[in-house]
Amino acid sequence: MGVEEEQIHRPKLLSDEEGWLLFSKVAFASSKGKCKDPELKRVGKGILKKCGGLPLAIKTIGEDSEIEVDQLANWWIGEGFIYKKGRKIARKMALECLSELISRCLVEAVRKRNYDGRVYSCKMHDMIREMIIRVAKRESFSSLDDQNANKASIHSRRLGVTNETLLQPLHGNSKLRALLVTKANWIIGFTRQVALAQVKSLRVLDLSLIKFEESSQFCEEDIWRWITSLRRLAYLGLRDVENLTKLPRSIKKLWGLQVLVLGECKDLKQLPRTITALPKLIVLDVGNCTSLSYLPRGLSKLSHLQELYGFKIPNATTPNACHLRDLKDLRELRVLQLDVMEGSMIEEDELTVLEQFQQLRMLTVNAGNRNDKVFLESLEKLSPPESLEELYLMHFCGHTTPSWIAPEMLDRLQYLCIEDSNELQYMSDHFRGSDENKWKIEGLCLKYLPNLEVTWDEIRSAMPGLKYVEVSHCNSLKSFTCAVKNIGFWRKPEEENEESDAVSLLEEHHQSHHKDEMN
Structure with missing residues (x-):
């Protein structure tokens, strides 16, 4: 200087x-x-x-690698560390356990949602990692070498695999519970002769980000023969696997499977109908599988399903396809992501299906940039469940938000996210509510909506309980107190939060007092 x-x-x-x-x-x-x-x-x-x-x-x-929270929760569920307790589903229990670890400074949150602090990824402090490695060695939780890297052995119980990992020492292993591939785009070497093919004790198998490529070192038929022989398998992760085009009919042999992750498999073209014969499945993820045009008929047999990502709304004439009406028996569904495809149709008798999901807490509608009038009219007539707490609307091509995005229809909604629409210009009159019906929304996210015209005063009037707003590339928003052309954030000042909390407590007190007088 x-x-x-x-x-x-x-x-x-x-x-x-x-x-x-x-x-x-x-x-x-x-x-x-x-x-x-x-x-x-x-x-x-x-x-x-x-x-x-x-x-x-x-x-x-501490500059260790990030761990995706959803993946971590799935591992815990697959191993049986976490399970449903009372009315709390397994994933909610897992997130509560993670929050406890974070509060005790054993795990550090890396990426989280600003609205409510929900953690998306985490990592571990060097010191805590050293302590855990010591405990892991003492308890034979996993096998580690002198550099504290995972190594395969006849005694291995949990194994993280990279290109450098030698798998032959697994020969004769009958204890391995979890195998996780940690190297992206790895062309896995697998034939029926390798030592891993004889391991039958796995509960968790994550082969995400690997590459299926037929060669003398890899046979897809052999790896599927091995996977479907793992009768104890509870979690199978195949996220973003290159060259994975289909699953075998023998997938039905995994009768204990609880979590099946196939998200982002761009080459996946079809799922076998036998997938509906997995009686314990609670999570099915086929989100962002761009080559997949429909899911097989019979998904309603998955009576324990709680999370379904990437349900493709099919064409009315697609044979053997699962339609929206076929989901009506999934009473345990908490999370649903709907993907609109080219030619997707919502029939008249399907318009009220969603409102039957009384346990549904999160709904994502990926409207697929469909701008034909008939489809937009059917989307306008959908009836969402009152139980929704989070709603995501993406790639919507209407000029005005659907009329069902309204406080009288969604009176429990806490978080609303609208993303990626060049056509959206206005919030509907229903969106604004009335003096009697105001939004209970606390978090609002508006992204890549360049033509949306709404003022800050209109938002604040409709959402008096708003605590957090995130805006990105919404050039037509008016008088917002944060940036709108690039990335902007607004958070309600703490003193206002305290005042509103005090008012709420006072109202509750008056209501309770009134009830006592009535009694």
């Missing part, structure tokens, strides 16, 4: 004692900076030496 040497302030490095105090404050926040475990303290001081007394390094130590 051109300043004189005597004007430069050079902060001194922290002493070992000062460094440990700062480190403890960050790493042991849940116990007020106190480390009660002598072994953990020894590990911590070893990590501290790497920081060289630099305060910023001490506070930010």
